[in-house]
Amino acid sequence: MKVVYLDNNATTMVAPEVVEAIRPFFTQRYGNPSSMHSFGGSVAREVAKARESLAALLEAESPHEVVLTSGGTESDSTALRSALETMPERREIVTTRVEHPAILNLCKHLARFKGYTVRWLSVDKEGMLDMEEVREKITNQTAIVSVMWANNETGVIFPIHEIAEIAYEHGALMHTDAVQAVGKISLKLRHSKINFLSLSGHKIHAPKGVGALYIKKGTRFAPFVIGGHQEADRRGGTENVPGIVGLGEASQLALEHMEDKMRHVRKLRDKLEQGLMEKIPFAHRNGHKEMRLPNTLNIGFEFVEGEAILMRMDDKGICASSGSACTSGSLEPSHVLRAMGVPFTSVHGSIRFSLSRYTTEEEIDYVIRELPEIIIFLRSVSPFGREALNAICTVQ
């Protein structure tokens, strides 16, 4: 059975060009970039090239601002811990209630075990921040502000440049987890007040296990992974050369394709949204319509449960995610949807579709064809589904 992969916010296919770029670095060019011989030294030049591609994608001032890491989570931990270490007189962190666990659980940990105060920013029912609250919570006590660029579950985009300005005015550092935003929207870091930005390779068609932390020139920094002199003493450990080369290639592809491919992705996403909303009553979009990544669609289907929907979609070869309790590994539905106050009638039946530049129109048509039946069936099983079923009958 053909797989229709609409779970690109979880992870992406490695681009074939990336696989080709990586291939020589296992059996032929396996040298250590730190070595004195040219066999290793030539590999160091490839790492430098990858760093340049990444800096170009981020629109950073210099490739030196990019530190290569093992991924988004390491970058997040590095940024926050560095900020707290270099600003010991400030004991507060400002972040949102809808962050990825890499930030959310780190902040909870820092509060519980290290005594920091975390100021949590709420979101409204469309998943947007209240800028008044942002201005209120960032103070002269704030060491670091950490706000994700785009939310992984809803795709909602936050005004990071604006928040960075506010942080700057108060002498606080600014970090953003941009794992979902990189490669999908333009970031323009060169003239921004953003000090740190985290990104991950496997969300932009590079392999898993590689990522980067952008550190703005002039930002005081304390390393998290301490060891050898790699990454200009900012991150010890022999470089993950194949991963880094892959990330460089993927960055270049993302930059080349961003405009036209993202226009294509947005068109397909909108078609999916419209198609499903037309055919399925009692369905609601979670997240702001406009201020949203072009590839993400989150819909709550009332009176049905997400895991059951996913299992039936899986049976049809369709891959997506759910914010329901049964799939979140806990008994509570997604913290993001709860923070938005999504009503309990639809929070358990929330499904996230996330597209990529490889998604085709045929795949979208297939989902629009198959999903309504799945929802109708599950509503016919549900004790709360009758209302919705009646509505379907009137529509037909």
Next chain:
Amino acid sequence: MWEYTEKVKDHFFHPRNIGEIADADAVGEVGSIACGDALKLYLKIDPDTRRILDARFQTFGCGSAIASSSALTEMVKGKTVNEALKITNQDIADFLGGLPQQKMHCSVMGRDALHAAIACYQGQAPAEDAEGELVCQCFGVTDEQIKRVVRENNLATVGQVTDYTKAGGGCGLCHEKIEELIAQVRGELKQEDKADATAGRPMTNIQKIAKIQEVIEKEIRPMLQQDNGDVELVDVDGNRVLVALRGMCTSCPSSALTRTGIETKLKELVDPRLFVEEVAA
């Protein structure tokens, strides 16, 4: 992704007995849309023989909730009311070839709906579990309900109680209370076990090994796993029980204590002549 058995998948993809019974003699309803799962069970019962003639269900919930409901309706059809009351949540899970540990609450929901329906048929209060003191505010679980599930499934940890009832799976404020309830029930169980052990005949080797294995699985491993440790039964040679410690236990400075602890438990619950030796993992 959950590892579901073929039987669970079958009952999820092809659920039996969906829908309502218009003139049902008994209806049992548990759960709510807010909690993430709910089950409404309809029964048609012969008034003379008290035999269940038909059973149907409506379920809002995940794959294993729908499969458990479907299994339940298949299990009760043809049984008398009294026979049906003997069905435990473990029976429902067994019928499906097992459920993932974290999904056991789906089988408990099935059992509870059945009891609610039969209580309704017999003109009793909606459910026995409605009585008792509310322990978990997040999922509305009472102390009586927790104690019953601990007793029937021989549960030992708060995590297990959460897997079976959802209690403690929200804010976590009730964890201490759940621990007290577990201790209370297990105290009672131990008394019963002791009475059993003295009354019984000497065990065969196979019975002894099975019993040792059971005690390790149900009593000892959950305790060690709470501290990120684990233990594996390697062999039983006469009264020598050979075990290998795993995880945190291997590096734990008190592993000698762990060995004594295991031995004490086995002596108490299986045979006082047993002694435990640790072998390399």
